[in-house]
Amino acid sequence: MTMSNNPQLNRNGELQHLLTTEGLPASILLNILDTAESFIGVTERDVKKVPLLRGKSIFNLFFEPSTRTRTTFEIAAKRLSADVVNLNIAASSQSKGETLLDTVNNLSAMHADMFVVRHSQSGAAHLIARHVQPEIHVINAGDGRHAHPTQALLDMFTIRHYKLDFHKLRVAIVGDILHSRVARSQIHALTTLGVPEVRVIAPKTLLPAKVGRLGVHVYHQMEQGLKDVDVLLMLRLQNERMLSARLPSAEEYFKYYGLTQEKLALAKHDAIVLHPGPMNRGVEIDSAVADGKQSVILPQVTFGIAVRMAVMSILAGN
């Protein structure tokens, strides 16, 4: 048996850590989506828990503030009967000068079974995954501009739920591609799952220089980019970007790239609109669209719990 080059896979080719959607075979992505289907039913029962991870300790290591993502991981872990510890490290040891790996060593000594890691530095989750003992699993909950695999997977789950098949879809990712770990993870997942046409729509200042290498079609105008699209993946425009020189103003961004009903009408009549949240209403998306009948933004949140339950239980079993 040869050792795998992919740090996410164990020597049997099974998922050991979930760090990025890049380089994962379609079979692993589909297994996560299929397993998540089974967890949807669990979350609709009176008792919203299964005993699968009873006795396991899961540490949410959030080196970057996030309420929403941390909460969904916490709920997912609790519904699997795991014990969850939330560490908001931005406000604790790191400010006292402890290094990332010292923090991880300390928590490993407390017999952690799984780390869920959010960090502003790209590669932080990889670093931890390389460092921990083989029985510990790591989930990347967002690292810098690099990857946010569970967000991309819940988006894939949502797309499959409404569109059933990936193989005939035209999908557009709209907004700040340059700074978006979500967009990168979405592009890799969509491509691996067989979506024939992935588009990115953004102003030049918010696109990475070599974005074409990822196999996507690049558009700078909504009018052309949204034509005949089945799925719109909206990205959050982060406030700090608006203050930078990359954008003149939120109002002007909304005028050209904000998703309104008029612009949405350019896509297919049954197109669905996704957004990873939290939304900036009136910046990247108009309220009429966010709350409209083509929006699947709230189902995304529900599916996100089931997808994270699936990832945690698959990892814990490998």
Added chain:
Amino acid sequence: MQLPDVEQLLANLARKIQPDIAANTALVGIYTGGVWLAKRLHRDLEITLPLGTLDVSFYRDDFGQIGLHPQVKPSDIPFEVEGSHIILVDDVLYTGRTIRAAINELFDYGRPASIRLATLIDRGGRELPVTAQYVGAELALSLDKMLALEKDIDGRLSLSLYNKNTP
């Protein structure tokens, strides 16, 4: 070894279950074989409550050893569990561990009035105090044998015997 005919066993099972059917009797099949059998019994016994299905993967006691089953199916209990008389249906009753998991899962849907167990084959070898109230046939098998219910492309059900460790 001559294995019994599944159609005959199903008829046996149906005949035994028939006198106990009440208005709030529900059938629940356990994936995969138990669901095939439960579908047949549900139709043949004209059960009014909709058929339930269980995949016990999230309740198994060997998760720590073998991990999550790769093809988990969604469990679906489309009737009110509270107060219902449930008959669990499985293909082969062996250690009893699957049934333990199924009972635990059912209780997360509500408190049934009763749970009984119907199995096509009871092959002995129990590791838990589990017993079936309705049995198609008893079959004494050695530990190295694996008995499986199979379905062909025309939907016909049959039993097959395998040696363990040989795929």
